[in-house]
Amino acid sequence: MSDSFNLEIVNPENLFLSLDNVSEVVVPAFEGDMGILKDHISIISFLKPGIVKVFTGNEVKELYVEDGIIEFSENSLSILTSRIIDIKEIKKDDLSSMINEANETLKDENLDDQKRFIANQKIDVLNRLN
């Protein structure tokens, strides 16, 4: 267990996930996917819509996040997000409603580039899951 670290995923309503034997986490950081291993340098970054992959031993957990902030320091990783869903538990209906939601946002003409990018990214990821 020497190469494992702590992971905490929290959303506003509760502590979504707390593990202490994670070997690797891949997060969809804003400037590209980022793999985090033990003894990573302390970092703060934020996420775009995408899939968080959590590796524990031989198991891989995949979670869909809509946004969030990650903080890694002293071998503990915190992910703060407002919406997170386990891919296995995701339902087709929810997916299509989320895609519609994102499409609605895109219709807004005054959207700035960053928001447009995030919405596009969201549709992309959701379509892949669909």
Added chain:
Amino acid sequence: MASLDDLKKRITSVKSTQKITKAMKMVAAAKLRKAQESAEKGRPYSDKMHNIILNLSKNINDKENAPKLLAGSGKDNVHLCVVMTSDRGLCGGFNSNITKKAKSYFKKILDSGKELKIVTVGSKGFDQLKRAYKEHIIENISFKESKNVNFFDADKVGKMIIEKFEKGEFDVCTIFFNKFKNVITQIPQEQQIIPLKSEKSDDKNDVINYEFEPEEDEILNNLLPKNISTQIFKAMLENSASEQGSRMSAMDNATRNAGEMVEKLTIEYNRSRQAAITKELIEIISGAESL
């Protein structure tokens, strides 16, 4: 003196009131447990958020170019007060405590010649404030439809506040809510959320040198609006736990008072019944004597 019939009616009516308050107390107790639980569950998020922002702001060297949500607009003229209350009554001093606190703050602001704008969350606060501060209230939000406190409601309020801030409609934003201490005590709180009050950060000397991706400013710009929503969400959670706690103790008191009243009325009822009997006896006896 009330007739026997009237007394009897009153006793029954007080008893049925007692039943209602007792039931409300039970419901509040059950809801309180749930509200308290979610308040506790919500704590890690806001704590972590707070920590990250603290770390970030420590790492920002260029204080003058810091995001406006952190540093403020540089002025102190227009104050926005968000008064968070409940949508339902019958919860003791819960709503009045918040509005009392808010009113004293309003007075301070108005006395110093500054402009005041009020947003009320929850219909009870609006009811209590509209008489004296009608012209200051710019918005009234109520979440009567949502059963539980949820983040999306808080997010709506947060986004609205940020929008107004970006339009330059106010300079300082303060929220008012009740902090849940225990079932009997709830402490009305005022908390300034824009600009963010930096707390004494000197007690923690171990500043971690973080790597930032992308730049600090960009992260802060992304994070600060979220923090506003988070703070509001936290306030809403605290408020809902406080509301239930306050209602529970208020209903407990009401039940006890009703019990006392039933006792008093029963004694009065028995006395007047006895008096009536005695009167009848006297009439019979004196009637028999006179024969």
